[in-house]
Amino acid sequence: MPFALFISSNTFKGQLPGETTLLVARKHWLTLALPMFLIIITALVPLAVYPFLILGTYANLYWFLASAFWFFLWNLLFFNLMIYSLNTVVVTNKRIIATKQLGFFKYSASEFQKDKIQDVSVKMTGILASFLNFGDLEIQTAGSQNKFNFTNLPNPEKIKQIILS
């Protein structure tokens, strides 16, 4: 297990011989902002409520329950980080692989060959998307499932150029 820390950042399981990773893209960090904000606000509740409580000898019980509550929120925070880091779009010299982690032990993966791509279009909507440079990527292919949508990707124009290169 320790050796997994030293694997190149451009390799992945199922990589074919002769296949080179060109890009690994994850959603824009803004998709994490709302869940993180809500978790932080919720974590402040025990601290905000404490001055208004008359606990006496129950102070230790209160802090025990608060620490258990913060532990749970910490797990929830990393759950969101896990979902964020495992939702990836991998562009190689041969194919594009999109994996979506939907929860624990629940994920979907789709891939298609680069030579079957017919069209790649970028959609950026809103002021925030323009300032922070994120948007949606739509890829049209010649396969049975002919449209792939990837939402909230950072720098979508650059990803489009890499796909078409």
Next chain:
Amino acid sequence: MLNQIPFILLLIIFGVNLWYVFAIIYHLIRFGIGAKPKILALLFFISSSIFFLVVFTMFNLVDWQDILDKLVDFVNLLKVNF
């Protein structure tokens, strides 16, 4: 049986959180692409270990016997009134 309640509470808290910790680390190591998910897994493992120690320490600081005695008194009071 009443004296086991704090221990059962601790088991539930640790059991649920241990499951979460295992599942998150497993997914990050197994399915993560590149070094970042693995580093995230390591950070999570270290921080969760610290949290385990903190929660266990706080658990030991609580006077559970006093709380259980007061709980029994409260239940008896309810029985008397109702």
